[in-house]
Each structure stands twice: as structure tokens, then as C-alpha cells.
Amino acid sequence: SQFKVVLEAPFTDQKPGTSGLRKSTKHFQQPHYLESFVEAIFQTLHGLEDGVLVLGGDGRFGNRNGIDVIIRMAAAHGVRKVITTVDGILSTPAASHLIRTKKAVGGIILSASHNSGGPDGDFGVKVNGPNGGPASESLTDAIYAKTQILDSYQIINHDSISLELPAKYEVGGMIVEVIDGIEDYIALMQKIFDFDRIKSFLKDDFLIAFDALNAVTGPYAKRLLEDFFGAPTGTVRNGIPLEDFGGCHPDPNLTYAKDLADLLLNGSEYSFGAACDGDGDRNMILGRNCFVNPSDSLAVLTANANCVPAYSGGLLGVARSMPTSSAVDVVAKDLDISCFETPTGWKFFGNLLDSGQITLCGEESFGTGSNHVREKDGLWAVLFWLQILAHKKCSVEELMHKHWDHFGRHYYSRHDYESIASDIAQNLYETVELRLPSLIGNSFAGRQVTTADNFTYTDPVDHSITARQGLRILLDDGSRVILRLSGTGTKGATLRVYLESYVSSQGDLTQNPQNALSQLITSIDSFAEISNRTGMSRPTVIT
Ligand code: VG1
Ligand code: CO
Incomplete structure (x- = not known):
């Protein structure tokens, strides 16, 4: 039962910012507001008709409703299959990976990332292309242009499907597959890192703490750190995704991840601490009494990439956003690889990654990533750090000092x-x-x-x-x-x-x-x- 909803007037304020469309939850709750933006996406993304779409979010307030609406609209637009996840929980890097492995034409991630959530917080919609990365400038410009002239949208009537367990449904002639949103991501991490080595290193009295800030990475981190590496239960703090992130601001920095910072920086029994943001693409790395600046983190990962199986053959090149410090430039010069400087926002790394010019990239805003996906990846960065420490058998602070002693x-x-x-x-x-x-x-x-x-x-x-x-x-x-x-x-x-x-x-x-x-x-x-x-x-x- 497909029907058309006519808009009284188009919305004029749906211009995506650095990373998707972000507004207060209340703003998104205006009738037809979400639908308008989704319609514009559906009219712009290539190959959607008969294609596969990946759909999920960081679990914030509005996630569930957003998934329902988008499934009903996808069915009205002739999408062949929507792949979504148990509880609708899907981190941004995991979504990027799914888009790539499932050969989807793109993905929609419901998240306002590091912004607060809940009825009084923010909501957002990120659009990714077939390479798994954030939509390019030209695509977001085209979506915005569409919203400004939109007079209606297409949707079907359908009861909301259960996201409790993996299952397959048929919705208005379209297939909806609900999968475990964590498995594929973990399998990817296993291909990149030496899990056994990290596991035995952690057993050696190397105590770690991870703060998921009540956001999307909780279930991923629990499975990785507690189930696979055998870290004690409770290693993952605030590990259950909450609709309002427990009232916290899911931004991993010294201000908003203060509990973790206090735990690590005031003479602690913990040797390593890390936190990720709302949608799991950012990371903060802490050692005992040592905060790792994100720009330095990118430089350290670049300098020690040979500790990680997937990168031991060398790096193609690296890139950083313009405001990110030049610490990585110095390392790239030493390694004799190229180093690119891009504008702020992950979408600018896409072409460099796709064309095989870079392996690693990062931003000063607690974002690091590699060519394993097309988004920055918080937990990947945590594993990368643990792999280096397992290899070097030293503390975070020692590693930083050795780095500066060599590179300045x-x-x-x-x-x-x-x-x-x-x-x-x-x-x-x-x-x-x-x-x-x-x-x-x-x-x-x-x-x-x-x-x-x-x-x-x-x-x-x-x-x-x-x-x-x-x-x-x-x-x-x-x-x-x-x-x-x-x-x-x-x-x-x-x-x-x-x-x-x-x-x-x-x-x-x-x-x-x-x-x-x-x-x-x-x-x-x-x-x-x-x-x-x-x-x-x-x-x-x-x-
Ligand atoms: C900020 C950061 C930028 C990052 C963007 C999205 O953008 O500075 O480096 O790519 O957030 O991150 P801005 O325009 O506010 O400075 V996230 O974790 O929202 O996907
Ligand atoms: Co984010």
C-alpha cells in the first residue's frame, strides 16, 4: 500500500555539514522532516532501485523510528534489499565495512556522532556511498539541492519489524535482512591484527579500561576486549548503548570523558585507557599519567605500523586534515612515503584511499583510520595501539617519549x-x-x-x-x-x-x-x- 505524501513547502535548512545532516531531536521531530531528507537521498543515490542499502545507527533516541521510516520509504522506492542490524545498532566504521562487503549502493547511518542524544539532544543522518565512505561534496550538494525543491515523498504502510534477533522479512516486496551488526566487524579486525599476541600481552598484568560513554561501541568493545582478549568483566565501562547516552556527551576527550581521564591520569593501576564517541568512529588514547594527543597518535601509528600484520609490508602513504598537526609529516618523510593534507571531514580521504595512495589517515579531532574501511574507526585505533604496545612491551608514556626523542x-x-x-x-x-x-x-x-x-x-x-x-x-x-x-x-x-x-x-x-x-x-x-x-x-x- 504505497502512497505519496505531499509537502506544504520544501524544507530549506537541510544542508549537510561536515558529516551528515545534524539538528536537535526536536527539529527532526517536525512532521515530514526526516522523510524529506531521506526522499532527497533516495532520488540522488545511484543504483538504489534494485540495489542493497545498509541501515543502522548509534542507538540514540529516534534510531528505531528512523529505521522504520527508512525501511518503509525504501520499499516504496523499489530497493531490493535493506540490511539492518539487531537493535538497529551499527557503528559508523562497521557500517562502512558492511557497505563494502555486501556490495551495497550505499548506507544511511542514524547518528549525530559526538553530539549529545535524547529528546533534548541531537539527531542526525549520515549518507555513505558505495565505497563505504561519507558521501562526497558533490553528492551532498545534490541531496541538498533536491530537498529545496521537494514537493512530496513516497512511502508504504507497514507494521514495524522486530529487530530483536537476526531474521529475514519481506516488506512491501522488499527483503529486509536483520543481521548481527558486530560479527563482520570483528572478523575484519581479526584479519588486521594478531589477536593472540594482544591477548597474551593483556594477561601480563597490563590493566586496561575502555569507556563506551553509553554509546554504540559498548557491545563491540565487550566482545573484543572481554570475550576475545579475556580482559576482566567491567573492563568496558558504560557499555550498554542508551538512547540519551545516560545524559553524557559521547565525545572522547578530556572534558567529556572526564571519568576515564581521572582514572588514568591521577597515578593509576591502569596502564591503558581508551574511549570512543557516539557512533564509534573517534578514539581517545590514554596511558598511565599520559594523554596522547590525536595528532601524535596518527604519527605514532604511522611510525610503528610494522607491528601490525596487515601493515607490516609498508604503507602506501598517509594523509591528515589541514588543522591536524604536522607530526605525521615528519614520520612520513622519514619513511619516504607521501603525506597529503586535506580539508576537515573524512569524505576528503575517500579518493586517496580508493586510488591506493594512502594506507593511514587521521584528524586532530580524535579520528584515525586506514584503508580497511572508508570511515575513521575508534576501536581499530585502540587495537592498533594495543598491538604496538604488545610488540614493544613498553608503556604509553615511554613510547611517546621515544617518539619525540627521535622525531621532535x-x-x-x-x-x-x-x-x-x-x-x-x-x-x-x-x-x-x-x-x-x-x-x-x-x-x-x-x-x-x-x-x-x-x-x-x-x-x-x-x-x-x-x-x-x-x-x-x-x-x-x-x-x-x-x-x-x-x-x-x-x-x-x-x-x-x-x-x-x-x-x-x-x-x-x-x-x-x-x-x-x-x-x-x-x-x-x-x-x-x-x-x-x-x-x-x-x-x-x-x-
Ligand atoms: C568535527 C571535526 C572533524 C570531524 C567531524 C565529524 O567537524 O572537527 O574533524 O571529521 O566533526 O566527526 P567540525 O566541522 O565540527 O569541526 V564525527 O565523529 O561527527 O563523524
Ligand atoms: Co563520530
Whole structure:
């Protein structure tokens, strides 16, 4: 019983941001809002008719309803088969893997990632293409254009199917397969890592703690860490996905994963700690009394990739997003492999991965990944770290110090100013952009400015150009300050200030990053008038 629902007017605000369409749950609850975006996806994705679609989410409030609606709409659009998962639980990297192995034409992941969830939190829809990666800029632009002229959508009537157990259903002539969303992902991890070696290392009195922040990685982490590696029950904390993430903010950083940080950083019995975000693509790595900066993490994984069976043959190349520190560049140079610099957002790594130019890539925002999928992958990064430690038989802190002793240290920090009034943030950003040319050749924070511009990226594979990706101030000693406005927030605007300064292996490698960066911090505050214009005397989040 297929029917058409006519919209009174198209929605004008369905422009996807850095990673999918993200709005407050309340916003998504407007009649026809979700349906409009899904209709636009269905009218844009190629090969959907008669194709396979992967569908799941991070379990937040709205996940179950979203799955029901999308199944009913998929049936109306002639999709051959929808593959979804038990309880609708599917992490972003696991979805990426399923799309690839099931030869799907794409996937829809219901998640607002690291944003809070629940009736008063956020909801989101991510769209992935047939390579398993986030939809390209051209695809998201086309979806957005469609939403703006949409006058109706197609759907069928059907009772909601049970997601309790793996099963097969027929819904309006379409097959719906409910599978275990965890098995395939674990099998992939087994192909990449030496599980036995990690297992025996953990037995050796190496105590670990993992915080799933009440989000999607709980069931994955339990099966991996507790069932396969035999870590004690309770190793995985907050391991049951909750619709509102227990009121927490599922963002693995020192602010929002504070319990885990306190556990590891105040002289602890634990040797290793890790956390992932809402949809399982981010990771934070901690050692005893040691926080691993995500930019450094990418550099360490690159330098020690030979410890992992899947990468022991060498790396094709690496890539990092522009605001990510240059720590990995130095390692790539040492390994004599290429290193690419892309705009923020995982979609920009897709072409490099697909064309075999890179093996590893990462972002400063706690994202690391490889060519095993086309998304960043939180648990993969955790296993990678454990594999290195099992190989080197050393602590996280020792590994970091050895790394800096060899490559030098890129002091790095990101300062976020959240929930700024949009016009104030916009104004600040535009003023800084206008003032950038005046900086070139002049001094900034006691250094000379070599480049001051708005970053433009030319994709080395399809030569597409993406402009206006962040304001850069590059200094003659390799230090950098970058300014961006977030594309994932839902309340006002978030200003991100990225700070980086390099000290060679001969220099002082044991400073507190905030001290090492203090000159840059003061200079950018006065140049961009951050505290003046925002009325905020300090950032809301420092990582
Ligand atoms: C943020 C991060 C970016 C990341 C994106 C999606 O974007 O900075 O590096 O790719 O979130 O991550 P923005 O535009 O707010 O800075 V996730 O875990 O939401 O898929
Ligand atoms: Co995420």
C-alpha cells in the first residue's frame, strides 16, 4: 500500500555539514522532516532501485523510528534489499565495512556522532556511498539541492519489524535482512591484527579500561576486549548503548570523558585507557599519567605500523586534515612515503584511499583510520595501539617519549569556543579573513608570518576544488594557528582555534602544551579579538 505524501513547502535548512545532516531531536521531530531528507537521498543515490542499502545507527533516541521510516520509504522506492542490524545498532566504521562487503549502493547511518542524544539532544543522518565512505561534496550538494525543491515523498504502510534477533522479512516486496551488526566487524579486525599476541600481552598484568560513554561501541568493545582478549568483566565501562547516552556527551576527550581521564591520569593501576564517541568512529588514547594527543597518535601509528600484520609490508602513504598537526609529516618523510593534507571531514580521504595512495589517515579531532574501511574507526585505533604496545612491551608514556626523542615534538592544542551567537562568530571570522593579508611578512607571536590565507584544496584524484576550508597563519619556525567554524554543531556557532608549535629532538620535550603554546594563544586572542567579541575569557573545551 504505497502512497505519496505531499509537502506544504520544501524544507530549506537541510544542508549537510561536515558529516551528515545534524539538528536537535526536536527539529527532526517536525512532521515530514526526516522523510524529506531521506526522499532527497533516495532520488540522488545511484543504483538504489534494485540495489542493497545498509541501515543502522548509534542507538540514540529516534534510531528505531528512523529505521522504520527508512525501511518503509525504501520499499516504496523499489530497493531490493535493506540490511539492518539487531537493535538497529551499527557503528559508523562497521557500517562502512558492511557497505563494502555486501556490495551495497550505499548506507544511511542514524547518528549525530559526538553530539549529545535524547529528546533534548541531537539527531542526525549520515549518507555513505558505495565505497563505504561519507558521501562526497558533490553528492551532498545534490541531496541538498533536491530537498529545496521537494514537493512530496513516497512511502508504504507497514507494521514495524522486530529487530530483536537476526531474521529475514519481506516488506512491501522488499527483503529486509536483520543481521548481527558486530560479527563482520570483528572478523575484519581479526584479519588486521594478531589477536593472540594482544591477548597474551593483556594477561601480563597490563590493566586496561575502555569507556563506551553509553554509546554504540559498548557491545563491540565487550566482545573484543572481554570475550576475545579475556580482559576482566567491567573492563568496558558504560557499555550498554542508551538512547540519551545516560545524559553524557559521547565525545572522547578530556572534558567529556572526564571519568576515564581521572582514572588514568591521577597515578593509576591502569596502564591503558581508551574511549570512543557516539557512533564509534573517534578514539581517545590514554596511558598511565599520559594523554596522547590525536595528532601524535596518527604519527605514532604511522611510525610503528610494522607491528601490525596487515601493515607490516609498508604503507602506501598517509594523509591528515589541514588543522591536524604536522607530526605525521615528519614520520612520513622519514619513511619516504607521501603525506597529503586535506580539508576537515573524512569524505576528503575517500579518493586517496580508493586510488591506493594512502594506507593511514587521521584528524586532530580524535579520528584515525586506514584503508580497511572508508570511515575513521575508534576501536581499530585502540587495537592498533594495543598491538604496538604488545610488540614493544613498553608503556604509553615511554613510547611517546621515544617518539619525540627521535622525531621532535609538535606541541598542539585545540581551543573550542562553543555556542557563540552565530552573527558574532561570523563577524569575527570574516574580520580575521579580511585582516590576513596584512599579516604576511610581519611578525606574529615573535615569529615571521610566511602564509596567511583561507585554505583551498585541490583533490589530487578528481581535481575538484574545495575552497574556504579554514584560516591559516603559518609562521617561519613551522608553528601554525588555524581558525575554523564548526560544521557539526547545532546551537549557535563553535569557533575552533588550532595551535601548533614544533620543538626539535634537541629542545625541551617535556613542557605542558598550554605553556609551550602560550605566545600563540595570546597573539591569536588579540588578533582575532576572541575574548572581546565573544565575551568568553576562556575556551569551553581544550583538547
Ligand atoms: C568535527 C571535526 C572533524 C570531524 C567531524 C565529524 O567537524 O572537527 O574533524 O571529521 O566533526 O566527526 P567540525 O566541522 O565540527 O569541526 V564525527 O565523529 O561527527 O563523524
Ligand atoms: Co563520530
